[in-house]
Amino acid sequence: MSLDLVVLALLMGAVTYPSRAIPLLAPGLERLPAVVLAYLRLVGPAVLASLAAVNALVVVAPDGSPVLHVGIEAAAVAVAVAIVAWRRTLLLPAIVVAVVVVAGARALGLA
Numbered sequence: 001m002s003l004d005l006v007v008l009a010l011l012m013g014a015v016t017y018p019s020r021a022i023p024l025l026a027p028g029l030e031r032l033p034a035v036v037l038a039y040l041r042l043v044g045p046a047v048l049a050s051l052a053a054v055n056a057l058v059v060v061a062p063d064g065s066p067v068l069h070v071g072i073e074a075a076a077v078a079v080a081v082a083i084v085a086w087r088r089t090l091l092l093p094a095i096v097v098a099v100v101v102v103a104g105a106r107a108l109g110l111a
Contacts, residue, residue: 052077072111076101 056073058066080094105111
């Protein structure tokens with residue numbers, strides 16, 4: 001077992017902490033324009049969505065090249081996006097439903 005990924009995760013956390021701590025440390029952040037506050041609030045969901053899309057739609061071929069793959073994972077991401085748009089919530093319900101969709105499809109042998 002290698003600890004390389006643990007070290008990498010700790011390093012990434014240390015490097016990104018200052019940008020995540022700005023709202024906690026900066027006085028008067030609530031006085032920023034509404035557009036800036038909306039941008040700061042939506043950066044996290046945008047990053048999560050891009051990671052989910054890449055992990056659900058791109059696989060690595062045997063020769064090492066990326067290949068578009070549309071499967072049950074893409075359907076689960078679409079369901080999660082629909083739930084987020086419908087419920088106006090960010091994460092938990094959408095992730096739970098997406099996991100249940102993929103797990104159910106795999107249990108039934110559909111994926």
